[in-house]
Amino acid sequence: MNKTMKSLLLVLTFMLIVLITGCNGPKLELKTENNSNKIAQGESVQLVVNETGDVTYEVTKGSAVVNATGLLTCSEEAEVGSRIEVVATSETGTAKLTLSVEQAKLKSIELSCDSTEIKKGQKVVLTTTLNPAYAKVEGVTYTVTKGSEFAEVVDGKLQIKESANQAEIIGKTIEVTATTLETGLTDKVELTVVEALVEELILASDAETLSYGKVVNLNVSYIPVFAGGNKEYSLTIVEGLEIAELNGLELRVKEGLTEAEIVGHVIRVKAVLNENAQIYDEIEIRVVEAEQINIVVSDKTFVAGENATEALLPEAYDANFNLMDLDATDFTYTSSNENVVKVGANDGKLTPVGHGSAQITVSYRNSSTTCEVFVIVVPEAIEFSGLSTHVLTSRRYYYAKHETLSFALDITPNENYARNDQNVQYKFELLNEAGEVVNSGAEVATISEGAITFHTVGSVRVTVTTDSSLNGKNTASHEKSTSIVVNVNEGINIRTLQDLMAYTDYSYRGKAANFINTIKLDAENNPGLDDALRYKTLEFEGDRYMYGNGYVIDLLDLPLSGSVGNSNDFLRFLVFGSENTHTLELRDLEIIGVCDIDGLYVGNNAADKGKEAVDGSYKRGIRIGRVQQDGMGICTDLDVINVKVSGFNVGLRFEHVVDGYASDINVSQCASNGMELNQNIITLNNITVGQVGAFAIEMTPDDMIKEADGTIHGTSGLGFNEAPRTTLTGYIKSTNYNNGKSTKYMESLQLSGYTIPEILMMIVSQKIQYVAQEAASQTGMTVEQCQGYLADIAYRCLFKDADPSQSLMNFFLLVFIDPTEEVFAGFTDGNKNSIFGTYESGEEDGNVISIDKVLMDAATTVINGGTYDEYKNYKYVLMDLDLTSAMGFNLGEVLVVNEYYNK
């Protein structure tokens, strides 16, 4: 078939149809405006008819409505695929239109969300609105199209990623796009990121209960955890403030409460956000009984100033008695008496303050214990006071038994620690001569109210010991003590001149006089000291024991009193009664007279100052012995020990003493000789001579064997027929020189027509030669060398100082022999090599003095390269008394003279 045929056929068909229809006449026709027989859910379509007259429309089937104008609206709920039939009725008839319902079509979507802002932790719901709403959509996807690095959509909700750092994204924009799956419709929405703030506070604790001494640690957290903004909060105890306290986040029970006061209480703590009081949280902590802790700490005895450790060392044991790992600083400490001991509140270090005991309370948590700290403050020293220096030095005190003795004590307090009182303990021991204790306790002496009553005579050692003991603590090793031996005797104690005068009574023979204070011979202290008594000799007969205890009889207040004659001695032990032999013991006494070395008054009476005093005052300080062989007794047992005399014409004179011993004698400031010894058998030991007007010691023996006939004219000994012997031991020290001045006595002195300087010259020169020979033989040096040395030694020893310009007149010491005795002849006749040759009587080695020894020692020193300093001491210790020297010589008389006046 060709094309033309086909077209013709079509036209014919068309024409047929028109013909057929046209044939039916005008007929109501109904159709949709768009001539569709389909309608979508909810869709409205305009129905049209082919007439202009009145037409009514009716939905006869299906879910739709039609209005009078023919607008057919399909119900939104109409079932897809169902049919809607509409009938139009007009005058010309009816027409029916059937439409099939089809799915409504989506036109657009709208994306929305419930907030324009988003913060971390927030989930913003994304909502897509369909247009029309009843349109069906297969699905919508949401995409973060802006800000996807920190935002995401999860389950249709927009949120900030967990990993996002809030601080970095605040203010940023997030764009979310919704896209329909089938139709590809899209919509967008934008949100701004804002800061997430605290929404909720959470207050927590590490324990639900609190006990005394423990700490509950609180914790405050935020929701959201990443919340920014001002997160400050306030923590307060809203309940239980009376028993608990907060320190930061630490909650604890207040100090000082008992278990009963706190156990069972509830502590409520509230945390409130400062920015927003509506945001808060509360917690409840219940107070329960504390765990039992046991503290133990040792007592401490603290001897102030002596302890090495000064801190307490407490230990704490838990409820199972296990040692807790605590240091001393974990405990707290208080002292019950800070006047005794202070304790470091947090370290337990002790600071002793004063004598006594105190309790230290050591606490840990709610447990505590106490220990006792004893602070024993021992004084620095204890010493007797009010006694003479001599008594304190010698530790010996002579005292009469019939009197009680109260010692004053000088207790030197511990300078660093306080103590109000100090007890002392007395101990009494009777000693024998060897110093051994032979008895002690109440049989020896007792003490009552500080007064000691002696129940025996003899040497009683009184020991006073501080008693610092506390609570029975043995403090013996720390105590200080002092002791003194009291020589208890049956004598009397001498306090005044009157006492001493009373002692002159013969009835006191054989008894002791104990000086217990200094006696000043003035009217005030010695009433009755009138002119009649002044310069009265105090004469003692029989056995006498005079113990000065180091005290002084001070005569300086005595005015001069005309001429009292040469025989007036102050203390005279001259006549020893009818018995043949007597004992005298005189010790530890000083007597001060009014003379100076020129015999002028130097006492305290202004009117007498500078006057000639020799004839107006006592002549001798002490005179012992006798002169004449008249059948009277003599002193056969003499001990003069530690006696010091000054200010008289002659200090001390011994005459015809047998078995005498004078030791530690000090004589000075006498107008004539310091000591005079006449016809004694006596030992002198340790004699010190100060400046005197004449010779320090004058010895005048008259027992010489006359060279002419060999007869002995001795006057010593019991029978007045023995040679006097003066044994020198120890030392003789002399400072009897006067720096170039002379005394009146020496200025007028000549011996056998020779001046003293002349005598000295000869002595020294000869002696040097003699000793040089000996020295040469011992040292291997030549005599000349030794002479040179010795000359130098002698010069340096004997001269005041080493200046060669000084003359020989500077001698200040001389061993000198009285020219009136024959021994001196050796010097004058020139036949002998030396006046120091062996004394011809030669009967006693005891009288040997070795000046040689002095010089030899000095020679050795020089030969060995000694210095001037080493031997210049010989200036003062000039006589080293060597009793064994073979080179010795017997001295009839030793005079220690003063530096002689250079005429």
Added chain:
Amino acid sequence: MKKVVIILLLVLPFILIYFISVTGRILEKYSHIYVESLKIQDLEDNDIIPNKPNEIRVGNSKQFKIVIGPELASNPSVLISCYNNDICSYTEENGILTVTALKYGQTTIIVSSVDRTNITASFIVKVIDDVPTGLQFAQKEMTAMPGKTYDITPPSFIPSTTKEQFKGLVWESSDEEIVKIVDANGGRIKALKEGEAIITAKSTFNSEIFATIKVNVTNQKFTDVYFDYYDTSAYVVNDKEFNLYSIIKYSDNFMNQYPEEERTNQYFFKLETNVSGVDVSKLSDGLIVFDDSKSVILIKIGIYMVSDPDSQVDLITIVFNKK
């Protein structure tokens, strides 16, 4: 002519004055006697001081004579300087130099002539004081139990006259894990675990002066008499009466030395604590009686040897825990 004479007479005094002045200067120049030597002489022994330390004790002074040669030198003035005026001070008057020692140390005093500054003399002043030269512990070794704290008796200072101001100590431990120093300036230590540590006490005056003591931290006991108990927990007794002899042990040496009946006479117990509820009246028999109306009583008991009653040889904490 007359005028000329008058003018000459007027001028003449000035010329004369000038001439005298110039002449004086010339003479002065030629008559100036220069300082040629300067020596320092010790006034005590007249020795010329060589350059060796002159020891002066703190607070004391020593005098030196400045000897200028020749004696008639025109300008004998001297300048004196000291390297360290903190150590000593000095004054000079009429050629006598008085040096006063102020502080421990050594310095040099230099005396130089004003006339010729290159002529000088110097000498060393060594200020001496009672400073420590050594430290010595009474013991070289001690034992300690883990967990226990001890106060070590500080070492004694040598010389014993060392002044308080120089007596500071710093304590160190060679092993803080074994022995910890609790108080760096005191002798308090805490034994932590078994082992050995050397504790050093150093002088703060001079850290080269120190003394050491070895601390053996052990649970063993080495004394002749000791409590047979080694735990750091307290020794718990439940009965009101407790006999200490039940936990006493002796060293072999002690047992060999004393027959059994004599052993208890060699030592004694001592209650170290002040607590109520404990009766120690029979402590010499080793007996402790607790007050059983109390539930817990803690006491410390020490052992002391009769031969050295001041030295504690062992210590135990006993707790009475009534059941």
